[in-house]
Amino acid sequence: MGLFDKLRSDGHTHDGQGDARKGFIDNVFVNLEKECLVHRYPYDNLSTHAKVTVQEGQQMVFMSEGMYSDLFLPGGHVLSTNNIPFLEKIVNIPFGGDTAFKTTLYVVNTTRQRFAGDEGGWGTGLTIRDYTLANTPQGVTIGVGAYGTYEFRITNAIAFIREYLGTNHELYLNDFVGEFTAAVGQRVTVALSKYFSQQRVSITEVNNYLFDLSDFSKKSLNEYFEDYGVELTKFDVEGINPHEDDPNYQMVINAQAQAASRSIQGFTYQQERQLDVMETAAGNTGPMGGMMGAGMGLGMGFGMGGAMGGMMGGIAQNAMSATPPPPTPQAVQIYLYLNNAQAGPYDMPILQQLVTQGVLRGDTLAWKAGMPQWAAANTIPELAALFMPTPPPMGAPTPPVPPTI
Numbered sequence: 232m233g234l235f236d237k238l239r240s241d242g243h244t245h246d247g248q249g250d251a252r253k254g255f256i257d258n259v260f261v262n263l264e265k266e267c268l269v270h271r272y273p274y275d276n277l278s279t280h281a282k283v284t285v286q287e288g289q290q291m292v293f294m295s296e297g298m299y300s301d302l303f304l305p306g307g308h309v310l311s312t313n314n315i316p317f318l319e320k321i322v323n324i325p326f327g328g329d330t331a332f333k334t335t336l337y338v339v340n341t342t343r344q345r346f347a348g349d350e351g352g353w354g355t356g357l358t359i360r361d362y363t364l365a366n367t368p369q370g371v372t373i374g375v376g377a378y379g380t381y382e383f384r385i386t387n388a389i390a391f392i393r394e395y396l397g398t399n400h401e402l403y404l405n406d407f408v409g410e411f412t413a414a415v416g417q418r419v420t421v422a423l424s425k426y427f428s429q430q431r432v433s434i435t436e437v438n439n440y441l442f443d444l445s446d447f448s449k450k451s452l453n454e455y456f457e458d459y460g461v462e463l464t465k466f467d468v469e470g471i472n473p474h475e476d477d478p479n480y481q482m483v484i485n486a487q488a489q490a491a492s493r494s495i496q497g498f499t500y501q502q503e504r505q506l507d508v509m510e511t512a513a514g515n516t517g518p519m520g521g522m523m524g525a526g527m528g529l530g531m532g533f534g535m536g537g538a539m540g541g542m543m544g545g546i547a548q549n550a551m552s553a554t555p556p557p558p559t560p561q562a563v564q565i566y567l568y569l570n571n572a573q574a575g576p577y578d579m580p581i582l583q584q585l586v587t588q589g590v591l592r593g594d595t596l597a598w599k600a601g602m603p604q605w606a607a608a609n610t611i612p613e614l615a616a617l618f619m620p621t622p623p624p625m626g627a628p629t630p631p632v633p634p635t636i
Contacts, residue, residue, distance in 0.1 A: 260284035261338045268344075268385065268407055269392060271400040272336035283308045288342040290388035294335040299389045337396075339388035343464050344404060346382065354378040355416040359427040361434045363483045371479040373434050376472050377423055379445070381415060382465040390460030411461075415452065422451035423468075434480065435487060437471045444468040563613050568596035568605060579613070586617045593618045 257278040263270055263286075284307050285291050291303040346352075355377055360370040385391045395410075396402050426432075426447050432440050449466035456463065473480045564576035569590070577585070585591035593609030602611075609618045 257281045258284075259336070260286065261289070262286065263289065263338060263340050266404040267401060268340050268404060269396050269402040270338045272338060275333050275335060277310065277334055277336075279310055281310045283310060288340065290339045290341055290385075292337040292339065292388050292392060294337070299393065302389055337388070337392055339385055339391060341385045341388070343382060343384045346380070346408075352378065352380050353412050353415045353419065355420050357420045357423060359424060359434065361479070361483055362431045363433045363435070364486050370431075371482065373480045373483070374474040374477050375434065376474070377419065377468060377470070379467045379469040380465070381463055381467070383411070383461055383463050385460055386457075386462045387460030390458065394459045414456075418452050418455050419448050419468075422448040423471075425451070433487075434473050434483060441468050441470070444471075563599060565611070565614065566598045567591065567608075568598075582614065583617060591617075
């Protein structure tokens with residue numbers, strides 16, 4: 232067995248053609264096993280004019296004096312001081328114009344790494360912020376679990392070896408994937424939290440955005456792993472599941488159910504809150520509470536009728552004109568001081584109803600945005616018209632004078 236044959240029993244195919252008498256290698260190439268990511272070439276005595284062949288899907292890294300010095304991409308290379316600068320410093324025994332020198336050579340697999348079964352799966356737990364609830368504009372936090380799959384390839388052999396190989400001679404996929412998957416889980420937590428903060432997607436609708444989440448996360452993770460010589464060629468978010476027992480999640484579910492019910496009945500959130508206030512006032516003892524209780528049925532009908540009327544009017548207007556209508560003016564919201572307590576805000580239809588019921592009088596204290604203090608309702612321009620006197624009903628016509636007989 233020759234000098235260049237005795238090390239060919241480790242599963243790799245090495246070509247170390249050369250002159251055993253001279254004691255150095257002049258022709259180098261390596262066929263890597265499929266799941267081998269990095270392999271250290273077993274020979275370290277190369278000729279200064281050796282031919283190095285880098286296979287497709289490989290990169291070769293030369294190390295000299297403990298430093299990674301040069302990177303060879305796929306193709307044929309003849310060693311010289313032009314592509315291996317450190318050769319100029321080598322002083323060794325010349326053999327017929329060639330020089331034997333010591334170097335460490337690493338072969339790196341740059342093909343796309345795919346996984347079977349759950350090997351390429353990632354999973355993580357995180358807390359996201361949901362902005363569904365109308366009365367909590369800052370949002371509520373909800374615990375979720377996210378999971379998916381990924382594929383990767385090595386793009387920068389020197390950066391990858393420096394970060395992951397250490398002093399080892401080889402690195403296989405099975406040895407690497409556990410550490411890398413943990414890093415993916417940590418970084419995807421940051422990416423997903425950022426997406427929810429920017430897009431404000433409701434937790435109940437998140438599975439409609441999995442493609443966008445996958446694309447956003449892949450870009451974010453690749454920006455991070457670029458420094459380590461790795462690129463995610465595929466990254467999928469396959470599901471995000473809320474913790475069912477999270478009280479904030481239950482609040483969001485209930486709020487959406489109530490919103491759906493209001494939509495069917497023709498109410499808005501503000502109108503429902505106004506009616507809640509009126510119901511509370513109606514339950515109070517005293518003449519004010521009694522008058523408000525008497526008018527509750529009428530108020531609900533008025534609100535629903537107004538909503539339907541507005542909707543039908545909008546449909547008719549759009550059908551009659553191709554020109555978009557001007558924007559609807561902002562509705563006036565008025566607060567009242569009733570039963571020694573602040574109530575409201577109320578919009579004009581509700582206020583008109585309260586005047587009719589006798590709950591809102593001209594001397595009732597009222598306030599709206601922009602006013603420095605409370606004032607009598609009949610002094611506020613928007614409300615003054617509600618207290619204008621109405622003409623008395625016309626009496627029966629005067630009968631004609633009977634004829635004289």
